[in-house]
Every structure is written in C-alpha cells, then in structure tokens.
Amino acid sequence: MPDGYATGRATKQSIVENAAAAFAQKGFYGTSLRSIAREAGVDHSTLLHHFGNKTALLLAVIEWHDTQGMPADLPSEITPEYVAEGFRRTAERNRETPGLIQLLTVLMAEAGAEDHPARATLQQRHAMVTTVMAWMIRQRRAADDALVDHLGPEDRAAVIVATWDGLQMYDALHPGQLDVPDLVGRMLREAFGVSEG
C-alpha cells in the first residue's frame, strides 16, 4: 500500500479524476484549483494539501491517465502482435472516454509552448511511443524486404503518431464524422503488417 490513510487516498483519486475532466475542458491555464475542488466536493486547500501546487496536480493527472487501462501482467516476451493489440485497445478505450483524449490533446497543444509545465513529460511520452512504433516498423521491413517506403522508420513512426493525435483532435471538433478507431487500425495494420482488427 502507498502512503497515507485510505480516506486520503480516495480523496486524492477523486481530485485527480475531476482535474482530468476540467483540464480537458479548459486546459491547464484555464482551470482553477477551486473549480476542481468544488467538483470533487472538497475545499481547495485540501487539494493543495495533497498535491502541493497546481503543476504537481497536472503531472499526477497525466501519470494517472497513462496507467489507466494498463494490463496488470506483462507477457514474458514482447512481440509485435502484443504491442499492436495494446495500441488497438488504446484506440478502443479512447472512443469510450472522450474526456481523456480531449485532456491529452489540449495539453499536448499547450505544451508546444516552451515553458509549459507538462512539456518534458509529454515529450517523453511521445518519444516512447514513437520509439516502439519505429521498432515495429523495422521488424516488419526486415521480415519483408519487398516493402518500400521513402521514409525512414523513425519518420514514419512520427507521422503515424501525428496522424493518430490529429485524428483525435479532428474527431473532437467534428464528433461522429469519422470512425477514428477504424482509421487508426487500418493505418497501424498497414505499417506493421499485423493481421486482424
């Protein structure tokens, strides 16, 4: 068990979830600690007691977001099929919880500014996903050398990530117009050569 009493942990959790929704709606700068605390049914100084300051809360929200839907057990061997399955599940989950996407999209866009408190964290996140994708593309190309792509694995991976993010932003702006999980699935299958959808 982590530190603190059970009540405290529950309160923290409630605050994080409400903060995620609020940041998604109004961004980091546009959200007040008081509004988050109000939604969580708590005084805003309680929030500060738990997180110290606004930036720390934001980082806690991102960390929580990333652990959402994570499988409890990792496989003994990491295969392209397993990774592709992970991406597919992520895309599915995203459709069911639009607030989480909105959160990350807004934060990523804001983090284009050099002094955004979550910039480093989001850069790392992105870099990790891109690295994994590039690795999978290499696997695919090594297995089938008939494939041609004028883009190197890293660039191709970056484009895929960018397209994924862009589709989510597009979908938020024009709800229901696109089938994002389907489009993402097609794209990944094309790039990784993994069957099934």
Next chain:
Amino acid sequence: MPDGYATGRATKQSIVENAAAAFAQKGFYGTSLRSIAREAGVDHSTLLHHFGNKTALLLAVIEWHDTQGMPADLPSEITPEYVAEGFRRTAERNRETPGLIQLLTVLMAEAGAEDHPARATLQQRHAMVTTVMAWMIRQRRAADDALVDHLGPEDRAAVIVATWDGLQMYDALHPGQLDVPDLVGRMLREAFGVSEG
C-alpha cells in the same frame, strides 16, 4: 477604408498581433486581456473599447490569421495546380511563423470542448479545407481510374487534414526533429497527383 481613424486602426492591428502570440502561448482561457494590452503598449480598457469583449478579440485574431498570406488576386479559373500551390505556400509560411501554428493548434484543441467560443468558427474553417481537398481527390481519381483507395474522398481528405494538424503539433513538441513542409508536400502530392514540390 474601413471605419475609424488611422490611429485606431493601427492600435487595433497591434492588439490583434499581440493577442495572437499570447493565445498561442497560453491558450484562450489562460491569456488575460491585460497582458495582451501591456504587450501592445496600451491600457486594457482601450483593448475593450476596440473589441468589446474577450471572445470578439479571439474571433478577430482568427480572422486576421486566415487573411494572412492570402493572394490579392484570385485566378479566373480554379485548378488543382493552383490549389496545391496554395497549400504548399501555406506549409512554407507555417514554418516561418511558428507562433501562428501554435495559435491554431491550441485553439483547435481547446475547441474540442463544446462551449469554446471559437468552436463554430474553427469547425467551418476545417470543413472548408476538407471540402476543397475532397474535391481535388475526386478530380484525381476521375482522371486516373487505376487508383485504388479503400477510403472515400471525404474520409481521405479528413485524414490528410488531421495528419497535417498532427504534424504541426508534433513539431511544436519536438522542434527540428521533422521536416514538416516536406512531409506535408509528399502527402499532398501523393493524394492529388500534382507534380513538382
């Protein structure tokens, strides 16, 4: 000439430009009228005199952004080559003025929230670009019926727009890692079948 005195018009212009930079850095909600006015060397009530309220200022900024780099003379006939050339010039300009991209990216992400003041405007912008792209894709497919794409022209256009936006967001987060105009150029050439780069 539009309404007002010359001094007023100049002040308005200065405010709009400074507002664009500020919105790009901190988003709409995170930017204060006072900070914009300070940068423009003007009292914040002067700003309000010219624009009435914060939302009206935002819309003015977007409108100004869209008219930036617009050609003064339209051609008598609109051809795919002409449109493609327009897209290419836009991508070039974007590279030179990262603030403008950052502005639109942040606003688009924020506008995923249903009550964002610029939502309708940005939806229309997006719809227009997508429509033009879909038209060009149709042209291309009609000219060369050997082409195959499992996506319809509208979906393909939306994906292209999403990728374009996503690449700009990616680039803001990882400066210098990608050659965005080049990637966008390749993508457009592939979709529209227009030669030259």
Next chain:
DNA sequence: GCAGATTTCCACCACGTGGTGGAACTTGCT
C-alpha cells in the same frame, strides 16, 4: 481653427486566483 467623432487612459467594481497557517477532526495502530 473649429466641431464632432474617435481614441485613450484612469479609477473603480465584484469576483476569482494560487497559495499559506492554523485549528479541529479523523484514522490507524498499539
């Protein structure tokens, strides 16, 4: 140079901001 429209700034308003300090209460453990 004059009149009227326009522009600009100052003072002010009610309220919201992130953050602090401390007192009262609750929890978990022995």
Next chain:
DNA sequence: AGCAAGTTCCACCACGTGGTGGAAATCTGC
C-alpha cells in the same frame, strides 16, 4: 483508551480577472 500521523476546512493574503463609466486628449474633415 491513548496518541501520533494524517486529513479537512476556515480565514486570510496579495494579486489578477473581465468589464464599466467618464473625463481628457487626439484625430479628421470642413
């Protein structure tokens, strides 16, 4: 039951927020 650690709220702080009203300065066409 007792007691320390942890939790919660209240009161407060200095400051920033979008917006208003009015008086002074400036600009434009005559």
